[in-house]
Structure formats: C-alpha cells, structure tokens
Amino acid sequence: MVIEFGVSTLLYERASEFSVRDDEARRLAEHLVISRRLIEERTPEQRPTMAADLTTDRYELHWNGTADVPVFDPALDQMRRQIVEWEPSLRSGDLRLRLISPGQSSKVIGAIRLRDGSWLHFRTLDAVAKLDFAFERIVLALVPAIALMVIGGLMIRRTLRPLRQLAEAADRIGYNPVVTVPEDGPGEVRRLVEAFNRMQARISALIDARTQALAAVGHDLRTPLARLRLRTEAIASADTRAAIGRDVAEMEAMIASLLAFLGGDADPEAPTSIDLAVLCATLVDDAIDRGRDATYVGPDHFDLSVRRLAVKRALTNLVENALHYGQRVTVALETDAEQAIVRVTDDGPGIPEHEMAHVLEPFVRLDPARGRDTIGFGLGLPIVVQAIEAEGGTLTLINRPSGGLEACVVLPIKRSNGRHKI
Structure with missing residues (x-):
C-alpha cells in the first residue's frame, strides 16, 4: 500500500507538472501571436513603445532590430513544439528559446522573427514550471496509507485470531485434556474451526476406545496366563516347567509393556x-x-x-x-x-x-x-x-x-x- 500510494503520488505530481508546463506554453503562444501581429502593424519608431505596452506581469517584451538573436536551447525543444502546436502561425517565425541560467533558473528568454526580418524579444518574468515532485505532498499522501495499513493490520489480526487458536489446538492433539477451539471469526474460518472440533472429538473418541479395548484385552489375557502358570506346577519335568514359566513371564512382560506404552493401565496420573x-x-x-x-x-x-x-x-x-x-x-x-x-x-x-x-x-x-x-x-x-x-x-x-x-x-x-x- 505504501509503494502504491507513493508511486501514484509521484505520477500525479509528474502529470500535474507537465500539465502546468503545457498551460504555460499555451499562454506564451497566445501572447506571442497577439504581440507579433500588433508590432508588425506598427512602424519601426512605434514598435519599442508598443512592445513596452504589451509587457505584462508574466512576460516582458521589447523590439530591437539590431539586437543579438538568442541561440536555440535543445533543452526547451519540447516547450517550443508545444507553442507551435498551439499556434501553428508561429512556425514561420523561427521561434527560439533559451534558459537564462541553465541549471540555476527556469526563466526563459526567446525571440521570434517578424515578417520584415526584425526580431521581437521576450522574457518570462516567472519561473516556468519544472518537475518538482513536492516530497511534502508525497509524505502527506502516505499518511492515510499508513493509517489504513495499521487499521487493516489490526482487523486482519483479529480475523486470524481463530486460526492461531486452531494452530495451537492442533499442536496439542494427542495430549490431554482436549481443548475445544472457540468457533469465532468469518464464516469460512468458523466452518474450519467447527470441522476441526468435530475431527478432534472423533480422534479423542477413537483413542479412548482403543485404550479401553487394550485394557480389556490385557485384563482378559492375564487371567488365562495366571491359570497357565498354576497348571505348570503339575508338570513333572522341572525343565519343561521352567521353560513354560519363562514363556509365560515373557508374555506377561510383553502385555505390560504394550499397555504401559499405549496408556491402557489407568487414567493419567497426577504429579x-x-x-x-x-x-x-x-x-x-x-x-x-x-x-x-x-x-x-x-x-x-x-x-x-x-x-x-x-x-x-x-x-x-x-x-x-x-x-x-x-x-x-x-x-x-x-x-x-x-x-x-x-x-x-x-x-x-x-x-x-x-x-x-x-x-x-x-x-x-x-x-x-x-x-x-x-x-x-x-x-x-x-x-x-x-x-x-x-x-x-x-x-x-x-x-x-x-x-x-x-x-x-x-x-x-x-x-x-x-x-x-x-
């Protein structure tokens, strides 16, 4: 979100600056067309006065047939094209533009040739709009983005809380006691939690049934083993009696270890x-x-x-x-x-x-x-x-x-x- 807001603001600022420059070129084109026509209608003696009259708070004009013509600045080629696109009649005037102090100021000086070969010189009194991305405005635009991120993060954290509880409960499966996860959150999460609780109940019931079955089997097996041990006493051969006794002891040990491992002897013991x-x-x-x-x-x-x-x-x-x-x-x-x-x-x-x-x-x-x-x-x-x-x-x-x-x-x-x- 921060990147999106930042890039959007940069693009907006850039588009705004180009729009301002385009507007500046349009105003300059209109002013040059009018000024060029009025000065061409005057005699050479009247032209300096007319140029002074056409000077405004944005553009300064003067006419001097012997003044040096400014060298064309390629950096302002885009602005020159915009001016002649707005006023095609200026294309024949060999319009020239140049920055007063390249790298330091964005004020422009220029000249346009009249039909008699003389030149009308002009100067912008205000700096022409340049590409300044206004980082203060960018930071201001990021404030709502950051606020939305914080609010969204809190909402997502609250939404995902049932999933965290679900993960903790899943990690406890197989250990007593069984903890039922609260069925909360969005509909999809609630359905997931409900399914997990049902699964956990089935697993717990399966383990309990297995434990009870093993305990019952162990108890039932111990009874015939005890009878078998008693009956071995009637065997005349001491070696055979000892061998059968060892087999019975091994079977009892196997049953005891199996029930101990599977938890079939008794309920969980308290410390x-x-x-x-x-x-x-x-x-x-x-x-x-x-x-x-x-x-x-x-x-x-x-x-x-x-x-x-x-x-x-x-x-x-x-x-x-x-x-x-x-x-x-x-x-x-x-x-x-x-x-x-x-x-x-x-x-x-x-x-x-x-x-x-x-x-x-x-x-x-x-x-x-x-x-x-x-x-x-x-x-x-x-x-x-x-x-x-x-x-x-x-x-x-x-x-x-x-x-x-x-x-x-x-x-x-x-x-x-x-x-x-x-």
Whole structure:
C-alpha cells in the first residue's frame, strides 16, 4: 500500500507538472501571436513603445532590430513544439528559446522573427514550471496509507485470531485434556474451526476406545496366563516347567509393556512428591538382591514432584536394560537449583551411533547390536521417552569412551509443586 500510494503520488505530481508546463506554453503562444501581429502593424519608431505596452506581469517584451538573436536551447525543444502546436502561425517565425541560467533558473528568454526580418524579444518574468515532485505532498499522501495499513493490520489480526487458536489446538492433539477451539471469526474460518472440533472429538473418541479395548484385552489375557502358570506346577519335568514359566513371564512382560506404552493401565496420573534419591537407591538394591553388580551414587534424599508410577517405570526400564546388556550398572543422581539428572550407565556393547535416534522409536529392537534374547516388543526405551517428556524432561543416550552405554535423564525442578531437599 505504501509503494502504491507513493508511486501514484509521484505520477500525479509528474502529470500535474507537465500539465502546468503545457498551460504555460499555451499562454506564451497566445501572447506571442497577439504581440507579433500588433508590432508588425506598427512602424519601426512605434514598435519599442508598443512592445513596452504589451509587457505584462508574466512576460516582458521589447523590439530591437539590431539586437543579438538568442541561440536555440535543445533543452526547451519540447516547450517550443508545444507553442507551435498551439499556434501553428508561429512556425514561420523561427521561434527560439533559451534558459537564462541553465541549471540555476527556469526563466526563459526567446525571440521570434517578424515578417520584415526584425526580431521581437521576450522574457518570462516567472519561473516556468519544472518537475518538482513536492516530497511534502508525497509524505502527506502516505499518511492515510499508513493509517489504513495499521487499521487493516489490526482487523486482519483479529480475523486470524481463530486460526492461531486452531494452530495451537492442533499442536496439542494427542495430549490431554482436549481443548475445544472457540468457533469465532468469518464464516469460512468458523466452518474450519467447527470441522476441526468435530475431527478432534472423533480422534479423542477413537483413542479412548482403543485404550479401553487394550485394557480389556490385557485384563482378559492375564487371567488365562495366571491359570497357565498354576497348571505348570503339575508338570513333572522341572525343565519343561521352567521353560513354560519363562514363556509365560515373557508374555506377561510383553502385555505390560504394550499397555504401559499405549496408556491402557489407568487414567493419567497426577504429579505427587516422591523421594527420587530413595527410588534410585531402591532400584539398585533390587538388582543387588538378584545377585547383580549395581551401585548407587548420589544424595540420600531428594524430593521432586513427578508422576510417581510413570517415572518409576521409566527408571526401572533403564536399569533393567542396563542389567540385560551389561555386567555392571551404576545409577547416579545429580541435582542443582534447576534440574535433577539421573545417569544409568552399563559396561555393555553400547549402541551404534547411526542407530541412536532409531532405537527410541516404538517396536524397534537392535538385535544384531544388543543380542537376540530380548524380552518384549521393543517398547522399553519409547516408554521412558514418553514418561520423561510428560514431565518436561529429556532422555539422551551416549556411548561411553570406556565402553558401555549411558542413559541420561534430565528432569526439571517444578518449584511451584513443592519443596525439594538433599
């Protein structure tokens, strides 16, 4: 809009200046025709007086048969053509025009030849209109354009507000709770918002139905598995009983991991204050009780507000993962004023660098790198990522220079949810 107004004003000023110059040429042509005719009718003695009488506040005329004829100025060729176009009779008068001071003044002097060969000289007393673009007027013309831009911007901002809310709601799809976007704005935007709200409701209903179905399937599968475990006790062969028991345990672990990843165990958990240091130490003690080499390094106590079951499941998965692929496991807790960092390290084979991001995806199992005796669907690390991201934290996997893998969990400290202590 600013460019359009600016260019329009420049073109208008330019057209106006050309119009003024054209008008100036027309007036000069009329004055020269009349003056030339009247002076030609006078005797040479009367001509100087007549020229003085024909002088006006715009043009000064004088006649002198012996005066020097001004040299023609090509810069005024356009003005000369305009004059003779208005008064073709002046074409025979060898009209000549020249600027008094080129580059400094726009006043014009000239001469036109009479029929007896003498010359009638004239001078413009006012400056002939020149191309002055009057930047003050241009700036003034831009004021309404800028005002219209501001008003239009505010109106567009208000019109697009539902679209911003729609974008924010779209970014929250898949997370609870579902937020209905207000149906506001122009008709097309309202229809878009209405369609989005209906789509969001359908997606939410689909997720709820899936979660309920998985929870029901998980519950129904656990019952026959429990019966199968009881019936294995009647098997005489200890080896066969142990093998079937391992298969049943693996199936239970697979069902548990699947339901945990898909959220089928229970409703979303509310954050509560837990002692993160005690939780880490307990996981290490459990590993020691099973005869594994595990160590805890960190403070004795550290209170943090998190979703207890989800965080416990995530840290348990990391410790079990480290125990499965390594012989020695260390759980270290570090804290500062802003965050708590849990590092779970092992001395296993690690993960190839090009697979670091891939291993965090659901249902991915890097058997060639980590062995083939893996229990579950490959949901251990994705469950950790899901639980930690729900707390606003991050999970990072790092291959240690000395060998093994380090899983680094960073949890932000939410001061508004309670106090922490070390």
